[in-house]
Amino acid sequence: MSSLQDPEPLQKLVDALKRLPGVGVRTARRMAYHMLQHDRQGAFDLSAALDAALSNLRHCALCNSFSVLEICEICSSPKRDSTLLCVVETPADQNTIESSHGYSGLYYVLMGRLAPLEGIGPNQLQFEQLLSRALNGTVKEVILATNFTAEGETTAHYLSDLLESKGLKVTRLARGVPAGSELEYVDAGTIAWALMERR
Amino acid sequence: MSSLQDPEPLQKLVDALKRLPGVGVRTARRMAYHMLQHDRQGAFDLSAALDAALSNLRHCALCNSFSVLEICEICSSPKRDSTLLCVVETPADQNTIESSHGYSGLYYVLMGRLAPLEGIGPNQLQFEQLLSRALNGTVKEVILATNFTAEGETTAHYLSDLLESKGLKVTRLARGVPAGSELEYVDAGTIAWALMERR
Numbered sequence: 001m002s003s004l005q006d007p008e009p010l011q012k013l014v015d016a017l018k019r020l021p022g023v024g025v026r027t028a029r030r031m032a033y034h035m036l037q038h039d040r041q042g043a044f045d046l047s048a049a050l051d052a053a054l055s056n057l058r059h060c061a062l063c064n065s066f067s068v069l070e071i072c073e074i075c076s077s078p079k080r081d082s083t084l085l086c087v088v089e090t091p092a093d094q095n096t097i098e099s100s101h102g103y104s105g106l107y108y109v110l111m112g113r114l115a116p117l118e119g120i121g122p123n124q125l126q127f128e129q130l131l132s133r134a135l136n137g138t139v140k141e142v143i144l145a146t147n148f149t150a151e152g153e154t155t156a157h158y159l160s161d162l163l164e165s166k167g168l169k170v171t172r173l174a175r176g177v178p179a180g181s182e183l184e185y186v187d188a189g190t191i192a193w194a195l196m197e198r199r
Numbered sequence: 200m201s202s203l204q205d206p207e208p209l210q211k212l213v214d215a216l217k218r219l220p221g222v223g224v225r226t227a228r229r230m231a232y233h234m235l236q237h238d239r240q241g242a243f244d245l246s247a248a249l250d251a252a253l254s255n256l257r258h259c260a261l262c263n264s265f266s267v268l269e270i271c272e273i274c275s276s277p278k279r280d281s282t283l284l285c286v287v288e289t290p291a292d293q294n295t296i297e298s299s300h301g302y303s304g305l306y307y308v309l310m311g312r313l314a315p316l317e318g319i320g321p322n323q324l325q326f327e328q329l330l331s332r333a334l335n336g337t338v339k340e341v342i343l344a345t346n347f348t349a350e351g352e353t354t355a356h357y358l359s360d361l362l363e364s365k366g367l368k369v370t371r372l373a374r375g376v377p378a379g380s381e382l383e384y385v386d387a388g389t390i391a392w393a394l395m396e397r398r
Contacts, residue, residue: 006265006290006294007255007256007265007266007267007271008267009248009251009252009255009256009267010252010256010265010290012244012248012251012252013248013249013251013252015244015248016241016244016245016247016248016249017245017248019238019241019244019245020230020233020234020241020245021229021230021233022226022229026291027221029289029290029291030220030221031219031220032252033289033290033291033310034219034220035219035249036252036253036256036265037310037311039218040253042215042218042219043249043252043253044249044253045211045214045215045218046212046215046216046218046219046245046246046249047245047246047249047250047253048215049208049211049212049214049215049216050212050215050234050242050243050245050246050249051246052208052211052212053208053209053211053212053231053235053242054235054239054242054243054246056206056208057206057208057209057235066205066206066209066235067206068206068207068208072206090228090232091205091209091228091232092225092228092232095205111232111236112236
């Protein structure tokens with residue numbers, strides 16, 4: 001008696017779901033069963049959304065974020081301050097900064113961060129494109145808003161050296177105690193930074 | 200200045216991914232970025248696999264598992280012992296039992312388990328179909344192989360009462376110490392069961 005094989009369409013669906021980040025074979029199976037058994041409309045929608053995203057989304061030629069237009073809405077807005085360029089890792093980070101309503105300049109989205117262990121170096125992130133964007137003659141200050149993780153800090157450090165060597169003013173988001181927090185619950189590393197950068 | 204909106208195709212993709220079990224908005228975003236940025240082929244494959252699974256997979260008319268045929272390979276095999284019917288929760292559980300090479304009977308796949316808190320009762324699991332399958336005159340013994348979780352046990356208990364009331368012989372997979380395990384590392388509940396069911 002041979003070991004049971006799933007029907008081919010189910011196997012292929014599980015294999016395709018397994019390629020999503022953080023999804024192993026058990027999770028992929030659970031997702032496949034769920035969609036086929038309880039949410040066929042969801043499966044139709046996901047397939048259609050994938051097709052639409054693949055055919056309609058491109059990278060904005062200026063900020064590198066996802067966009068349906070050659071130049072995205074923010075980059076083409078006359079209301080934005082074109083002397084400021086904020087560098088973020090992902091479109092989600094860009095959303096976060098926009099929702100703070102504290103920034104009116106333009107963006108550059110790296111679509112990743114330096115991660116040598118994953119083989120992501122300056123070439124993979126196409127730093128030349130950022131460089132030519134920052135050196136367009138209008139940008140006066142580049143604000144580095146990569147994450148405050150080891151990889152984000154490394155990326156900020158590398159970019160800071162690169163951009164300053166071209167004579168640009170480079171700044172980094174301030175580190176310190178988060179708004180609304182009680183000191184008792186803030187981690188020691190943050191307190192140490194907040195003390196060092198007190199003003 | 201209004202808060203930034205993701206481009207529509209990206210929003211729709213994130214919404215569709217969010218409907219997968221265990222996927223929240225952050226995970227959905229990470230999946231979408233990953234596919235669009237690093238694995239477009241994977242996105243194409245996933246879309247195609249979803250379409251193929253939706254159009255080609257059905258439930259086997261006898262065992263209720265996923266199948267491309269009206270009657271699946273196992274149910275139509277003349278080598279299987281048609282007097283034994285093993286009830287499992289999912290096709291994955293069926294695979295596990297098949298890979299033990301210890302069973303040559305037929306299956307019935309519930310595609311779920313009783314979970315009153317999620318609104319899954321006997322009607323949602325279509326127990327009538329199982330009942331008519333088990334009462335076809337050939338089946339002599341029904342082996343309940345639902346999971347040994349609270350919900351799986353509840354399901355086994357309910358099915359045991361239902362099937363025995365129709366005069367069928369009903370058995371349950373044995374509980375005990377897993378093969379190859381050292382007693383020191385086996386949980387107390389399992390030891391208690393193994394003592395009670397010693398032979």
